[in-house]
Amino acid sequence: MKTLFCGFRCYRCGAEQDAGFGGYVCPACGGNLEVRYAWPEGQPEGWWVDEARQDIFRYRALLPVADLTKASPLRVGRTPLYAAHRLGAEAGLENLWLKDDGQNPSASFKDRAGAVALVRARETGAAVVCGASTGNAGSSMACLAASVGMPCVIFVPEQAPAAKIAQLLIFGAQVLAVRGSYDDAFDLCMAVCEERGWFNRNTGYNPFTREGKKTAAFEMVEQLGRVPDWVAVPTGDGNILTGVWKGFCDLKEAGIVDRTPRMLCAQSAASAAISRTVWHMQRSGGAADWSRVAVEPVSATTVADSISVDLPRDGLAAVRAVIESGGAAVTVADAEILAAIPEVARGAGVFVEPAAACAWAGLKAAARDGVVGAADTVVCLCTGNGLKDVASARKAAGEPVVVEADVGAAMAAVEGIV
Numbered sequence: 001m002k003t004l005f006c007g008f009r010c011y012r013c014g015a016e017q018d019a020g021f022g023g024y025v026c027p028a029c030g031g032n033l034e035v036r037y038a039w040p041e042g043q044p045e046g047w048w049v050d051e052a053r054q055d056i057f058r059y060r061a062l063l064p065v066a067d068l069t070k071a072s073p074l075r076v077g078r079t080p081l082y083a084a085h086r087l088g089a090e091a092g093l094e095n096l097w098l099k100d101d102g103q104n105p106s107a108s109f110k111d112r113a114g115a116v117a118l119v120r121a122r123e124t125g126a127a128v129v130c131g132a133s134t135g136n137a138g139s140s141m142a143c144l145a146a147s148v149g150m151p152c153v154i155f156v157p158e159q160a161p162a163a164k165i166a167q168l169l170i171f172g173a174q175v176l177a178v179r180g181s182y183d184d185a186f187d188l189c190m191a192v193c194e195e196r197g198w199f200n201r202n203t204g205y206n207p208f209t210r211e212g213k214k215t216a217a218f219e220m221v222e223q224l225g226r227v228p229d230w231v232a233v234p235t236g237d238g239n240i241l242t243g244v245w246k247g248f249c250d251l252k253e254a255g256i257v258d259r260t261p262r263m264l265c266a267q268s269a270a271s272a273a274i275s276r277t278v279w280h281m282q283r284s285g286g287a288a289d290w291s292r293v294a295v296e297p298v299s300a301t302t303v304a305d306s307i308s309v310d311l312p313r314d315g316l317a318a319v320r321a322v323i324e325s326g327g328a329a330v331t332v333a334d335a336e337i338l339a340a341i342p343e344v345a346r347g348a349g350v351f352v353e354p355a356a357a358c359a360w361a362g363l364k365a366a367a368r369d370g371v372v373g374a375a376d377t378v379v380c381l382c383t384g385n386g387l388k389d390v391a392s393a394r395k396a397a398g399e400p401v402v403v404e405a406d407v408g409a410a411m412a413a414v415e416g417i418v
């Protein structure tokens, strides 16, 4: 089935553009754009799935791309959804599921966004794909660009974890390691793309990244056979949260499902711009005039580098997603994030990076506070593989027992182990 993509609508002022619009943001107010579709009526069950494909383009009718010969040959998406009973029990959750997006080609959720962005870039004849990243979005873009021989330029903070910089370099991207924060990298990337006319993949700014990310919602519905009650999302810029929420909304608008989940925004207390705005709006209780809502920047310092963001670039849409879904925002201390890494690993066998561990830490807090109910079906998004940031994992993992190369010493060391 062909794409049903029909245009754009502004998150802030509601202005609409048709599908031929070539810009990134609302020409009326500069707000972020939502991609729109013309949903067909009276379709047979399952019409939205192309069973022949085992990647995100299985949902090609619900994606804003036409020419799949321009897609990366790498398999993006169709990641496992694991029932995690033992881990769930630790938080009193009876129906916990882990969506392991560390199993994407570059080992993070960001491949979903990059895969759609790459097709868009090639469809529009771009010579170079460019982006700013805390590390994962960039290493993903570099990986996917390499798979089709497309030049790629990435701006990252100089302090990004070594594995992410190594990925960027190995995939052959031109890497600009910025002496500054992710926010500085973002602004530099904007200026250079504008000047050079390169395809700008920047999170939040580029409406197509959200479209790739929404495919995780489609997979959850296919894999679970129903819509979950909650989805826990580790959040920095807010684009993953917004994307997953949009996936469920698209399915509902298209008449494929009849309900949507509540979105749990999990952030570090040391990078909590979106949560603060959500709390403020929940306290003030007023129906939102979204054109007046502003997400105030913070000074982010969290150990979870992927969600360390001063000014969230998809903040407004993320706040809307939490509020409109009837969801909640939770923040956790960095110590809880680090402690969550071995918990998920030991409780379910999934090794996550700090940002991803924030989803589990936040979910535990929400369960403890009675926000998420014991019997609720909850999907916790594992957005990045733990090998992305081994230094942080080692801080939480403890030390090995060091022994001499001697059987007696080894036997003494294992005494007491069952």
Ligand SMILES: Cc1ncc(COP(=O)(O)O)c(C=O)c1O
Pocket (backbone or CB within 6 Å): 108, 109, 110, 134, 135, 136, 137, 203, 234, 235, 236, 237, 238, 239, 240, 241, 306, 307, 353, 355, 356, 383, 384
């Ligand atoms: C592993 C991981 N988790 C969570 C996030 C947060 O996504 P967003 O910035 O869209 O909120 C990112 C973004 O870089 C990430 O790489």
Ligand SMILES: [Zn+2]
Pocket (backbone or CB within 6 Å): 010, 011, 012, 013, 014, 015, 026, 027, 028, 029, 030, 031
């Ligand atoms: Zn607008």
